[in-house]
Amino acid sequence: MVANAHPYGGPIPENYWRNRERRKKLRFAIAMLFALAWVVLSIWLSMPWLADLGALTHPILALVVLTFIAYVPGFMNAFLLVSLVLRPDAQRRTPQHWPSISVLVAAYNEEELIGDTLLSLSALEYPGELEIIVLDDGSQDGTTAVVQSCESLFAALPSRILRPVRREQNSGKAGVLNHGLELASHELVVTIDADTLLEPGCLTAMIERLEASPPGTVAIAGTVLVGNAFKSWITKAQQWDYFHGIAAVKRMQGMYDGTLVAQGAFSLYQRSALLEVGGWPDMVGEDIVLTWDLLNRDYCVGHAEDAIAWTMAPTTFRELAQQRKRWARGMIEALALHGSLLKKRRLSTMFIWWNLLFVSIDLAFTLAFIPGIILALFGIFWLAGPVTLLVLPIAALWNLVIYRIQMRMLKRQNIRMKRSVWGFVLFAFVYPLLMQPVSVWGYFAEFTGGKKQWNS
Template sequence: MSNYDEEIKKGLDMEKVDYKYYDNIKKSKSNIYITTTQKFILSLILSCVWMIFSYNISKPWIHDLSEIVGPVWSFIIISGVAYVPGFMNAFLVVSLLLDKQPIRKISNPYESVTLLIAAYNEEAGIYDTLRYVNEQRYNGKINIVVIDNNSSDETASEVERAKKDFDTNITLLKETKPGKFNALNKGLKYVKTKYVITLDADTIIHKDAINNLVSRMVSSPDDVCAVAGSMLVRNSRDNILAKMQEWDYFLSIASIKRMQGLYQGTLVAQGAFSIYKTDIVRNLGGWADAIGEDIILTWKILSQNKRVYFEPKAIAFTDVPTKLSHFAKQRSRWARGMIEGIREVKPWQQPKVFFKFLTGIDLLIPYMDFSYTFFWIPGLILAVFFHKYYIVGPMMIFVLPLTLVSFYILYRYQAYNVFKDMNLKVRKNILGLTLFLLTYQMIMSPVSLYGYMQEMLGLKRVWK
């Protein structure tokens, strides 16, 4: 998506507008107002209708596969590669079509905020991260706390250089105990503001990112205690793997967060760039001793009957792994973090139906990853090389269209409602998009399974 380092400098001046809470039940200009509950029910009904339709037309497929593996395994296999993914894609598509991002009531807040940056061997990028924070167009005071998590390089020296070069309030702390959660919890002790923002040390932010993030928070009802920012890829030009990840962030991750945000239960207010109410973070004991510390914190917030929003215009750009081994470590960590979240806060223990459903979906994701790895990929090999269409065949066309439709809806929204407003351009990364659609899940599912197994076996956790 074009040259971010140049483009995010442009940004936009936010207009001051009188806004309405989107929680208030009022009629829109079209005299039709659909409540969040009604949107949820409608999405659920249409998704079930789609799954029933898929089941009925796939009966010959079930019959043929049953003759080889038996009726039980036939149903398990087809459910994992078609019915469940089809249901989820249908739910996502309908939700995105019904979603209307609530307009912010306050566009230029003045609240003071504290930015926590946990840094471990971030010599190469921490200076740039602090430079972009220094260039923020934000009316309130930004206090920056960098926690050097026992780095062995010149991270601390780079922070000191930034303190001299920038007119910004930067505090440098030392935390010798390894683990991002230890660093963040140490920084939390120095937070004196109502709101705390976490930012990864290798992440840069758009000039209006903090303004838009805080604006969403202060415009929201009191029970909204966290807002997740929007993560995009900065180094997408590096190689093919980075090009594919660009579309993962731009389409998949963003679409899921938009859907979750619609139902007021964004499942991960990611530590890379999110805002939290300081009091609730402290009341929940800070960040947990976990590899998915941000997931657990978010789920704990939801379990307190609080809500978590998503702000697509609070844009941050991160460097993604360019080596397959690094990518595998990162995504296996994410998979482990999801399992940690399920263990810490059971989906059925969540107080709201929305939250039960959204977190409950995570119980099915390992099943889909298993099915994709051990059923779909072998089925693809059988179809391509041996012309045996037991698993991957004509019936799979009923899964692919929904995926493409959801991506198109998100692409249109991102390009015209987010990027255009932020004076950014969507880069024509056709090769990356093609490979993302055709091969990305073949990498993701086995890597995720590896992460699930690591967590189940209690293997050593590695943050980097």
């Protein structure tokens, strides 16, 4: 008996989806039990620390601090670890015919990079037709001229259509993407940033991931890695953030059909779903809010772990701080608009709660743990001491697991990625101490009604 079929593939037996759902729930239950057991162990190990801190301050304050710098992060790390260990193989299914795709490239003052981006688009090994709409959002440099000079790249490719579109006035990222959505000819829409380089097989992997996804899947987030990792120390650290942290979280969320961010830098969407939610909202975190809107309508959002694109990461701390501040503000925007997701009866609802708890975690680390580290340097171990290493060793384990997973994935695709050892040291020991205060800055800006603009 056939219950569900994807529009581009053949029918899928009804029991396939039932078995898939059972396996998903079993993985979730195992990960949950392990995470809860880890929290119990963490509490037991930290009792002396809790008692000492409570005597120095107040028992309730001590419990709050340890909850958000040890117990809750420990639970998250443990759940993440087990989910990664139990992960299924990359879910892919070849369609009976390859659908046409409209690719939206939002660009503003990108004359230095847009040429390389279009070159990567011309080299895509995708069997279907591609409509590439380059949306120049009122650039003041030579972006339009570079796009026009690249038209020859597509002239001999009958299944590739390049459509340069220029707006005289800048309307912002959401505005220009919505304009592109109006112009798109196909049901499937892929968005990429103008500084994003695509691996040749990435769209094939993305479509095959969509075909293997449950009915109701309307978006697939691709895998974004850092393409300019050796530009500065800041990019060296970000290489590992994308390769480890962001990749691990997206893999975990994708396992439970609830990826929380289909990032604008590289994601695929059903055009009809985008029109249903009114396109991208004019907000700081337009891709976050859009994704949560889709989830709030009971759609699924997946993740294609082997659909790889390379982004040009911020090269200075100031640029990185502005970016992460925007991400933090976007999360608060999404919570404010779609807080009802916290009441949804689905496995991925837990990740919405995690995002809510990140506010308290970042505050605890910024106001308690970081000052505690400074005190520890002077031999005062009130807030950070040797027992901290006993409470949170699980982070080292999931980093090892995701490293092995990611390296095997790159090897399967014959992709070589030069890695910075010192960048990993910076990512592991310094990066969080810098980024969590930045997130607090973003929360404060959002709660106090700070000006909303792309570089705010």
